[in-house]
Every structure is written in C-alpha cells, then in structure tokens.
Amino acid sequence: MSDMSRIAIDAMGGDEGLAVMLAGVARARRRDPDMTFLLVGDEAAIRAGLANHPNLSQHSEIVHAPDVIAGDAKPSQAIRRAKTTSMGIAIDCVKQGRAGAAVSAGNTGALMAMAKLSLRTMPGIDRPALAALLPTLGDNDVVVLDLGANTECDARNLVQFAVMGAAYARTTLDLSAPPRVALLNIGSEEQKGTDEIRDAAQMLRAAPHLPMTFTGFVEGDRLSRGEHDVIVCDGFSGNIALKTAEGTARFVADLLKRAFRSSVRSKLGFLISRPATELLRDHLDPNNHNGAVFLGLNGLVVKSHGGANELGIATAIGNAAKMVKADLARRIATDLGNFEAKAAA
Structure with missing residues (x-):
C-alpha cells in the first residue's frame, strides 16, 4: 500500500485528549480495514495508548513530535513552531508524500495558517476555502463553503469555490446526478445581493x-431543506451561517429536553416518542457530520471539531480517506482547468 493512502493523525490535538483520538482512529479502521496511519505526537504517550488498541498498532507508525499547539495559540506563534509540533509535522507528512491527508482536532486558526504556508495553493486557485457538511432534510448532507478562511471574496473566488465544492460533493456525497450548486444570498431574485455575488452567478450560468x-441563489432559511448539494458564500457569511445552524440545533434539542421534563404527562410522552427523538438527536449530532476540509491546497487537511468524540473523529478520518481514494485534488484541477479554458475561448 502506497504512502499516499495513509492518513496522518495529529494525535495530540483536540479538547478530549489522546485517548479519544486513538479510539476514533481505531473506530475508523474497523469501518475501513484498508486504512493505515501515521500517529503524530508524544511517542511514549501514543505507545502507551495503543496498548488498548492492539489491532491499530499493527497498522500504524508513530512519528514523534515533542511539542503541541495550544488551543489559544495565535497562528503567527504556531507557524514558528511548525517543525516541532504534532500539527505541523502531520501537515508536513502530507507535503513530503508520506500521507495522503492530515486530520487534526486542534486550533483551527493555527491549522489553517500552517496548511496554507506549508502546502500552498493549487495552480489556478487564488484562495483556499474551508468546506464542511451540514445535515439536511434530503437524502444527503449539503456542502457549505467558505466557512471562515476568507472574510471577503470577489466573483472569481466564489466561482472557484463552486468548482471545488462541486468536486468535493461528487467525492463525498452519494449523488446520482451532477451536484446542485447555489450561491447564498439575501434573496432568490437575480437583482438581489452584492455585485460580487451577481457577477459570480453570471459566470456560473455561462459555464x-x-x-x-x-441553481441560482438560495436564502439562509433554505440551507437545510435538501434542495441543494453545494452552497457557496464568502467566509464571513458562511461562518455566521454555520454557527447559527449549530446553535439552532442545540436550541431545539434543549427545548425538547425542557418540554419533556415539564410534567409527568410530558415524561410519559417522551417514552412513547423516544424512537423519534433519538432519530432526531442522531441526525443533528455534529459527530455524524464531522470533518471540514481545506480545499484548494496542494494536499488534503481535514479539521475535526475540537470537542468531537470517538465517533466524530472516525467520521472525519473516513471523509479524509474518501477524498484521498477519489483523488480530490486532481478532480478540482481538472474541473478548474476546463473552466479556465472555456472562459479563455
């Protein structure tokens, strides 16, 4: 098995610690026995943790990293310590071809800065974008990008995000038709929105x-209806949309808990409706949709939620493996090249 099929794991990143990271890696391998890993971090601690996962030990290589990026570290500080930290070394494993992707649950700003500096952007891509999957009422999740890497974007950036997001959707989602792509806007009418959004729509219609x-424009209240496969926006709007969606999901879950605890009758009602409420909980659980990816770099880097449990870690790793097997970077380069060629013609 080639080195590019390996996944480099920042074993020291995340809020839940090494034990949860290793449990997530082990769970991911049980789902896909072809996976192999580079576990990056404190060698002694990782080796001790692997005692609880003997099967994982046989399919993993430990890469020692003497340092860890703190959750509150500034990106500028993190970059200076890239060569000694588990996060920086995991990314470097991708750069050196020792791994096909890196997965970290650590500091998002530091991960973004290190990945951009180390891997650089692909030819033809002006800016990388952060893409993630959100749950919907449809058969599939929806890809949303950018989620915070670029607070201001021009029309060309948005078109490139659309190309990258569509390639990601074809890789990750189980689609039977080309992905449906929309631009996030304040209205569905053609005259609505900023010049950048309207110009991007015109460019996409011409391609x-x-x-x-x-499919044109989509408003924020339609994000989770399952009517689109990819939703494109600037990082400022995307980050607000993501945080609002996550907060709404927690609000609904907490409201249901409060309602079911309000009286004896409500508690009896909960017992009757428990299968439905558990289905709702699983559908909204961020661990089932975990793993944002930096698209547009010369290598794959996946960001897990810092507080993800072992299921969430396994989900992020599984998404990374899908992208490696599908050669996502090549798909993006091909699609973008075709777009540029047609535009020039």
Whole structure:
C-alpha cells in the first residue's frame, strides 16, 4: 500500500485528549480495514495508548513530535513552531508524500495558517476555502463553503469555490446526478445581493460545461431543506451561517429536553416518542457530520471539531480517506482547468 493512502493523525490535538483520538482512529479502521496511519505526537504517550488498541498498532507508525499547539495559540506563534509540533509535522507528512491527508482536532486558526504556508495553493486557485457538511432534510448532507478562511471574496473566488465544492460533493456525497450548486444570498431574485455575488452567478450560468447544475441563489432559511448539494458564500457569511445552524440545533434539542421534563404527562410522552427523538438527536449530532476540509491546497487537511468524540473523529478520518481514494485534488484541477479554458475561448 502506497504512502499516499495513509492518513496522518495529529494525535495530540483536540479538547478530549489522546485517548479519544486513538479510539476514533481505531473506530475508523474497523469501518475501513484498508486504512493505515501515521500517529503524530508524544511517542511514549501514543505507545502507551495503543496498548488498548492492539489491532491499530499493527497498522500504524508513530512519528514523534515533542511539542503541541495550544488551543489559544495565535497562528503567527504556531507557524514558528511548525517543525516541532504534532500539527505541523502531520501537515508536513502530507507535503513530503508520506500521507495522503492530515486530520487534526486542534486550533483551527493555527491549522489553517500552517496548511496554507506549508502546502500552498493549487495552480489556478487564488484562495483556499474551508468546506464542511451540514445535515439536511434530503437524502444527503449539503456542502457549505467558505466557512471562515476568507472574510471577503470577489466573483472569481466564489466561482472557484463552486468548482471545488462541486468536486468535493461528487467525492463525498452519494449523488446520482451532477451536484446542485447555489450561491447564498439575501434573496432568490437575480437583482438581489452584492455585485460580487451577481457577477459570480453570471459566470456560473455561462459555464454549463462544468460537472454541476447551477441553481441560482438560495436564502439562509433554505440551507437545510435538501434542495441543494453545494452552497457557496464568502467566509464571513458562511461562518455566521454555520454557527447559527449549530446553535439552532442545540436550541431545539434543549427545548425538547425542557418540554419533556415539564410534567409527568410530558415524561410519559417522551417514552412513547423516544424512537423519534433519538432519530432526531442522531441526525443533528455534529459527530455524524464531522470533518471540514481545506480545499484548494496542494494536499488534503481535514479539521475535526475540537470537542468531537470517538465517533466524530472516525467520521472525519473516513471523509479524509474518501477524498484521498477519489483523488480530490486532481478532480478540482481538472474541473478548474476546463473552466479556465472555456472562459479563455
């Protein structure tokens, strides 16, 4: 098995500690026995933790890293310590071709800065974007990007995000047709929105050769209806949309808990409706949709939620493995090259 099929794991990142990271890696391998790993971090601690996962030990290599990036570290500080930290070394494993992707649950700003500096952007990509999956009422999740890497974007950036997001959707989602791509806007009418959004829409409408179906504009209240496969926006709007969606999901869950505890009758009602409420909980659980990816770099880096449990870690690793097997970077380069060629013609 080639080195590019390995996944480099920042074993020291995340809020829940090494034990949860290793449990997540082990769970991911049980789902896909072809996986192999580079476990990056304190060698003695990792070796001791692997005693609880003997099967994982046989398919993992430990890469020692003497240092760890703190959760509150500034990106500028993190970059200076890239060569000694578990996060920086995991990314370098991708750069050196020792791994096909890196997964970290550590400091998002530090991870973004290190990944951009080490891997650089792909030819033809002006800015990388952070993409993630959100649950919907449809058969599949929806890809949303950018989620915070770029607070201001021009029309060209948004078009590139659309190309990258569509390639990611074809890789990750179980689609039977080209992905449906929309631009996040304050209205669905063509005259609505900023000049950048309207210009991006015009460019996408003029590119029917791309492997996607451009559906126009979508408003924030339609994000989770399952009507689109990819939703494109600038990082400022995307980050607000993501945090609002996550907060709403927690609000609904907490409201249900309060309602079911309000009286004896409500508690009896909960017992009757428990299968439905558990289905709702599982659907909204961020651990089932975990793993944001930095698209547009010369290598794959996946960001897990810092507080993810072992299920969430396994989900992020599984998404990383899918992208490696599908050669996502090549798909993006091909699609972008076709777009640029047609535009020039």
